[in-house]
Amino acid sequence: MRDERSRELYDRALSVMPGGVNSSVRATMPYPLFVERGDGGHVIDADGNRLIDYVMGYGPLLYGHDLPDSVQSAIQSHASAGPMYGAPTEVEIDLAEFVARHVPSVESVRFVNSGTEATVSAVRLARGYTGRDKIVVMQGGYHGAQETTLVDGEAGDAHPSTPGVPQEFARHTLPIPFNDEEAAQEVFEEYGDDIAAVLTEPILGNTGIVMPEDGYHETLRDLCDDYGSLLIFDEVITGFRVGGLQCAQGEFGVTPDVTTFGKIVGGGFPVGAIGGTAEIIESFTPAGEVFQSGTFSGHPVTMAAGYESLTYAAENDVYEHVNRLGEKLREGITEICEDQAPEYTVVGTDSMFKTVFTREAPESFENSCSGGCRQRPTCPRYETCPKNGGDVASAQTDRWERVFWQEMREQGVFLTANQFECQFTSYAHTDEDVEKTLEAYKEAL
Numbered sequence: 207m208r209d210e211r212s213r214e215l216y217d218r219a220l221s222v223m224p225g226g227v228n229s230s231v232r233a234t235m236p237y238p239l240f241v242e243r244g245d246g247g248h249v250i251d252a253d254g255n256r257l258i259d260y261v262m263g264y265g266p267l268l269y270g271h272d273l274p275d276s277v278q279s280a281i282q283s284h285a286s287a288g289p290m291y292g293a294p295t296e297v298e299i300d301l302a303e304f305v306a307r308h309v310p311s312v313e314s315v316r317f318v319n320s321g322t323e324a325t326v327s328a329v330r331l332a333r334g335y336t337g338r339d340k341i342v343v344m345q346g347g348y349h350g351a352q353e354t355t356l357v358d359g360e361a362g363d364a365h366p367s368t369p370g371v372p373q374e375f376a377r378h379t380l381p382i383p384f385n386d387e388e389a390a391q392e393v394f395e396e397y398g399d400d401i402a403a404v405l406t407e408p409i410l411g412n413t414g415i416v417m418p419e420d421g422y423h424e425t426l427r428d429l430c431d432d433y434g435s436l437l438i439f440d441e442v443i444t445g446f447r448v449g450g451l452q453c454a455q456g457e458f459g460v461t462p463d464v465t466t467f468g469k470i471v472g473g474g475f476p477v478g479a480i481g482g483t484a485e486i487i488e489s490f491t492p493a494g495e496v497f498q499s500g501t502f503s504g505h506p507v508t509m510a511a512g513y514e515s516l517t518y519a520a521e522n523d524v525y526e527h528v529n530r531l532g533e534k535l536r537e538g539i540t541e542i543c544e545d546q547a548p549e550y551t552v553v554g555t556d557s558m559f560k561t562v563f564t565r566e567a568p569e570s571f572e573n574s575c576s577g578g579c580r581q582r583p584t585c586p587r588y589e590t591c592p593k594n595g596g597d598v599a600s601a602q603t604d605r606w607e608r609v610f611w612q613e614m615r616e617q618g619v620f621l622t623a624n625q626f627e628c629q630f631t632s633y634a635h636t637d638e639d640v641e642k643t644l645e646a647y648k649e650a651l
């Protein structure tokens with residue numbers, strides 16, 4: 207595969223940008239492929255190579271690189287009317303109404319410009335609303351580049367996971383392992399009256415893909431109710447992807463107090479949102495006291511792209527298509543693994559998929575989860591499948607980054623850069639793409 211032009215561009219980029227990129231995960235080894243343009247479910251790189259793309263912008267691109275006509279024309283007309291105003295526009299209401307209509311827990315929404323900004327604001331909201339400081343998070347969960355959640359360690363002994371965050375900040379964050387009901391109970395017994403919120407992804411989507419065990423979210427919901435804490439679902443990745451328009455909370459039948467959104471809800475443009483009951487969300491200024499503001503928030507081009515994208519999904523077979531291809535990929539990769547790498551675990555649901563390079567094979571495959579790990583206690587893989595961030599981190603993570611990713615790229619498949627980030631099927635992918643991808647997995651695994 208030719209890559210001279212990508213290498214040249216990376217050389218230039220390194221002179222003027224830290225690590226040559228604007229988001230750390232893009233700095234793949236030995237250098238990133240620079241993208242020239244997208245085409246359906248494919249990208250064409252700077253050297254003219256065509257790859258099947260499952261990165262999908264790390265989540266926002268439900269339609270791949272070909273937007274439906276209605277989305278394209280709404281983007282064009284809002285961009286040419288004048289990009290933004292510092293005054294409200296009708297299309298913000300359209301998108302807010304759409305979200306409130308479809309997502310069970312949402313009555314009121316504040317739009318912001320990134321998933322990070324959404325979780326920062328949600329944490330401030332929870333602290334302001336409850337008058338408490340402590341936030342429970344899941345080890346290995348991801349909520350963007352924000353001070354409260356860039357924390358490692360255990361509840362009561364947490365420390366910043368990056369330089370630049372004061373140790374004192376980490377004191378207010380209580381990390382626990384996902385899927386561990388006992389740990390959740392214990393953290394509430396010890397700190398309950400100081401806990402403003404539990405902040406969790408409904409499915410860990412940035413550390414492999416880890417599904418919740420049956421009853422786990424119900425336990426978190428009950429604990430929050432008992433102690434007067436808020437349950438915040440970070441649906442930046444699962445929102446309008448898992449469970450379709452009702453999001454993962456609708457699929458699981460668990461109602462959070464606050465939900466953060468990002469990625470798909472902006473139709474490919476920078477976006478974030480915080481939604482919930484009107485009573486809680488109206489704590490934001492100017493309705494309430496918790497300060498929240500943004501020059502670009504509710505940007506008309508983003509709002510139009512998001513609104514038209516979701517409207518198209520409501521009226522067409524979008525989720526049916528992306529979920530069917532997701533299932534087909536997961537089933538196909540599961541079969542290949544049984545043959546070639548029985549220790550690996552295929553994970554994911556709906557249009558999300560990943561293979562975690564776990565280290566132990568089950569004794570048999572009989573009656574095991576075939577379309578992605580479901581945390582079923584009767585599955586022969588149950589003892590070895592990843593149940594939390596720590597389990598994924600102890601897989602063969604280097605193999606993905608240093609060998610497997612490159613091999614798949616050689617085979618013409620563009621995957622996410624490391625073992626942790628998940629991958630997506632889109633409306634533009636075809637059965638033929640999936641079949642080619644499975645052939646590539648067969649070669650590379």
Ligand SMILES: *Cc1c(COP(=O)(O)O)cnc(C)c1O
Binds near residue numbers: 319351411442
């Ligand atoms: C991507 C992501 C974020 C951060 O969103 P950005 O737009 O990258 O700031 C936060 N939470 C989750 C669950 C995400 O997947």
